Amino acid sequence: MTLPNCDEIIELIPAFVLGALDADEAARVAAHVAACPRCRAEAESFRDVMGLLPYAAGSLDPPPHVKRQLFARIAAVSENSSTYAVAQPRRPAARTSLPGRWFAPMLAIMLALIVGLGAVTFEARGRADAMAAELATNRQIMRSMEAQIAEVRQTAQTAQMQLAASQRELNETRIQLAASQRELQEIQASSSTDEQLVSFIAAPQTVSQLLGTTERAPEEASARMFMQPGHNRLVLLIYGLKSAESGKVYRLWLAKEDQAIAIGTVTVGPDGVAEFVVDAPEPMDAYNQVMITLDEVDTAAQPSEEVIFEANL
Amino acid sequence: MPAADSSALDDEVLITRVAHRDSSALEHLYDRYARIVYATALRMLGNTELAEDIVQETFWRVWRRSTSFTVGRGQVAGWIFGIAHNLCIDELRRQRARPATVQSEHKEQAMLEQPDLQGDVADAAIERERRRIILEALAQIPSEQREVLELAYFGGLSQSEIAQRLNSPIGTVKTRTRLALQKMRDLLHNQKIGADDLHD
Structure with missing residues (x-):
């Protein structure tokens, strides 16, 4: 097989096998030789010449350290065969920057160190990365927990505030309830009194008597007494009477055989009305006179001169 | 492993063993051809340190590239010498490209x-x-x-x-x-x- 430019290429093959072609021309010939059996055979025909030409330079033992360094280099890489591909052949240009006799052992040692240190560094870096990742995760968990704790604390504070407010409301409610209960009790008591008063006044056997007023009584004042024969109870309703001035009270007296007995004090409301229910020591039949006086608070031994109402029974 | 054990071995047998990572086989090839490579490199470069580097790099590449050598297609010696020669040419061309070179050490001899x-x-x-x-x-x-x-x-x-x-x-x-x-x-x-x- 002959390619179109074989004759031209064949002329260049001797220079090609000697390495005496320029780079671009050598590349062109190499490409042709690879595809052309005839030219490849021509190139291989110079194999013996190229294999013997170096002998023309003579024979000289290289220093022993060259061999030691070479096999130390191989051993260093072989011991780290996993990183075999990393090791690259040295280039003369790079070596010229260092003394040649030291470069190879240094490179072998450095390769071993790099591989060893690389493994240690990689392992350490891996551990550091794992620890850093774990630390970051822990920090994130801690931040999350801190946020949860803060949220719980805020919730607890809110709950405490709500509880305190509820307790205050409860106390106020209790106070209001107590007041209401007292009011209710008072109302119930008042209602009971009113019921008793109404039932007593409405009873068929009850008789009433209008008490007479004196010149000390206000013109609009009036008083009526209700009682039942044979019973001790006495009900007194007063209208149009002013409240007693300070240090004085209205006092009810019953008289028996000219002996006046203080029965109780009568409280007049702001509306000028007073309702008084009292059980006398004896049935009302035993008394022959009733009167209401304006007395000093501490003088209950006998009625004063200031009689407001009076009546004979 | 001593060179004498296989000094009579064929180069192709040795290069096959090198391809199987037998460093002793490489040692035999080194003992057989390193002197020629060193003398050639010294002849071409005129510098003993560079020549030593060429020897080491040549056999390093033999170790690394032994699997690419096709048994029966060529001489092992010619292949080794070709590697060394190319390394020397590359070095010479680098030296020529630099303003100051070590060519002064080069002593041309016929x-x-x-x-x-x-x-x-x-x-x-x-x-x-x-x-x-x-x-x-x-x-x-x-x-x-x-x-x-x-x-x-x-x-x-x-x-x-x-x-x-x-x-x-x-x-x-x-x-x-x-x-x-x-x-x-x-x-x-x-x-x-x-x-x-x-x-x-």
């Missing part, structure tokens, strides 16, 4: 004047025989062809650089190069000998 300083005697007979063959062949080609061949192979010069160096037309250099190599091929063919033949 191929026929190279001393034989080998110290190891294991392959001494083979080396001597090969050297005799190549030197005899070189002696039979015209000196102007031998000069071009020397400048191309050991000087690492391209044909255009050789033409400039010799102040000769580029066509003349190309012709001399071609004729020199063809003559060498024919001489060696007539002797029916190749570089590996002595190890086969």
Whole structure:
């Protein structure tokens, strides 16, 4: 097989096998030789010449350290065969920057160190990365927990505030309830009194008597007494009477055989009305006179001169 | 593992073992060819440290690239020498590209004047025989062809650089190069000998 430019290429093959072609021309010939059996055979025909030409330079033992360094280099890489591909052949240009006799052992040692240190560094870096990742995760968990704790604390504070407010409301409610209960009790008591008063006044056997007023009584004042024969109870309703001035009270007296007995004090409301229910020591039949006086608070031994109402029974 | 154990082994057997990561096989190849590589590198670069580096790098690449060597397609020695030669040419071209180079250390010597300083005697007979063959062949080609061949192979010069160096037309250099190599091929063919033949 002959390619179109074989004759031209064949002329260049001797220079090609000697390495005496320029780079671009050598590349062109190499490409042709690879595809052309005839030219490849021509190139291989110079194999013996190229294999013997170096002998023309003579024979000289290289220093022993060259061999030691070479096999130390191989051993260093072989011991780290996993990183075999990393090791690259040295280039003369790079070596010229260092003394040649030291470069190879240094490179072998450095390769071993790099591989060893690389493994240690990689392992350490891996551990550091794992620890850093774990630390970051822990920090994130801690931040999350801190946020949860803060949220719980805020919730607890809110709950405490709500509880305190509820307790205050409860106390106020209790106070209001107590007041209401007292009011209710008072109302119930008042209602009971009113019921008793109404039932007593409405009873068929009850008789009433209008008490007479004196010149000390206000013109609009009036008083009526209700009682039942044979019973001790006495009900007194007063209208149009002013409240007693300070240090004085209205006092009810019953008289028996000219002996006046203080029965109780009568409280007049702001509306000028007073309702008084009292059980006398004896049935009302035993008394022959009733009167209401304006007395000093501490003088209950006998009625004063200031009689407001009076009546004979 | 000693070299003597397999000094008689074929190069292709050794390179196959190298491909299977047998460093002792590489050691045999080193003992067999490192002297030639070192002498060639020293001849081309004129610097012992650079030559040592070339030796180490060459056999490092043999170790790394042994699987790419196709058994039966070529000589192991020629393959090893090709690696070393390319490394030397690359280094020479880098030196030429730099303003200051170590070329001052380069002491040009004619191929026929190279001393034989080998110290190891294991392959001494083979080396001597090969050297005799190549030197005899070189002696039979015209000196102007031998000069071009020397400048191309050991000087690492391209044909255009050789033409400039010799102040000769580029066509003349190309012709001399071609004729020199063809003559060498024919001489060696007539002797029916190749570089590996002595190890086969």
